[in-house]
Amino acid sequence: MHIIMRLGAHVSVAGGLHNAIPAAIDIGADTFQMFSKNQRQWIAKPLTNEEITAFKEPLSKTELGPLMIHDSYLINMGSPDEGKGKRAQNAFLEEYHRCEDLGVAYLNFHPGSHTHPKKSMRDDKTVRYEALERIAEHMNTTLDQTKGYKSKLVIENAAGQGTNVGIKFEEIQHIIDNIDDKKRIGVCIDTQHAWASGYDWRNDFDNIWDNFNDTVGMEHLVALHLNDSKSDVGSRVDRHDNIGMGKIGKEAFGRFMKEKRLKNLAAYLETPGGPEMWKPEIAALRKLAEK
Numbered sequence: 001m002h003i004i005m006r007l008g009a010h011v012s013v014a015g016g017l018h019n020a021i022p023a024a025i026d027i028g029a030d031t032f033q034m035f036s037k038n039q040r041q042w043i044a045k046p047l048t049n050e051e052i053t054a055f056k057e058p059l060s061k062t063e064l065g066p067l068m069i070h071d072s073y074l075i076n077m078g079s080p081d082e083g084k085g086k087r088a089q090n091a092f093l094e095e096y097h098r099c100e101d102l103g104v105a106y107l108n109f110h111p112g113s114h115t116h117p118k119k120s121m122r123d124d125k126t127v128r129y130e131a132l133e134r135i136a137e138h139m140n141t142t143l144d145q146t147k148g149y150k151s152k153l154v155i156e157n158a159a160g161q162g163t164n165v166g167i168k169f170e171e172i173q174h175i176i177d178n179i180d181d182k183k184r185i186g187v188c189i190d191t192q193h194a195w196a197s198g199y200d201w202r203n204d205f206d207n208i209w210d211n212f213n214d215t216v217g218m219e220h221l222v223a224l225h226l227n228d229s230k231s232d233v234g235s236r237v238d239r240h241d242n243i244g245m246g247k248i249g250k251e252a253f254g255r256f257m258k259e260k261r262l263k264n265l266a267a268y269l270e271t272p273g274g275p276e277m278w279k280p281e282i283a284a285l286r287k288l289a290e291k
Helices: 017-026 051-060 082-101 124-143 168-176 193-196 201-215 250-258 275-290
Strands: 008-012 031-032 066-070 106-109 152-156 185-190 221-226 264-271
Touching: 008 275, 017 031, 017 051, 017 185, 017 275, 066 082, 066 250, 082 106, 082 124, 106 185, 106 201, 124 152, 152 168, 152 221, 168 185, 168 201, 185 193, 185 250, 193 201, 193 221, 201 250, 221 250, 250 275
Parallel strands: 008 031, 008 264, 031 066, 066 106, 106 152, 152 185, 185 221, 221 264
Antiparallel strands: none
């Protein structure tokens, strides 16, 4: 059996973080992604020792991993507003503490938005790059306050909706260029977001990875979000579809599964339909790796 990537999905933690483990096993996963708290709330009670043990103990009896926590959707480290920036900083640091406490390898986050009110400034390079530098500054603050942490902060590429930044590889690279402790930084490429921001997996697969290697560097890539797309290439619309049912298509996902440069990476589904869909999707991806 020729499996390239460690496959999983973003599983539910309803009823407790430990419930993510059987949820991942039930879909035949090698790994999983989860939230460590309610993703639509700023503040969460700190994790208790009991909660940490209830998660880590059953996990240690499995071979699941490397795991990923997805941080809250509320956090925008690109905001120029000082108050909002501080709030984002505090929330991000709290997420990182939780990730490290749980022994999870990766804290995945969306870079953020520059929030400029004028539509004409949406793609202004100066406005965008200033936001990228603010994001790097928040990341540096977080890294400075957490010396010795093993978990990595993982930048996810954005689809480009609204004033999202971090949509092109060059923008991700600009964040990384401004990071002091690069050893604790990773990148997760969301296949749908990349497609929506203009990377054509169907017709330009090899060139896209060459481009990524030349700008960001494959050494920074730690994971993928494997999602097909309901929206067109270059649409800048973030709408996920099930593998092989969207605009990216089955053939391109076969190439992901067989691409040597992606060997041994963690890859997480964030596709519609939940566990009933994820189990056959994971099985289908494994079949594509063998063809």
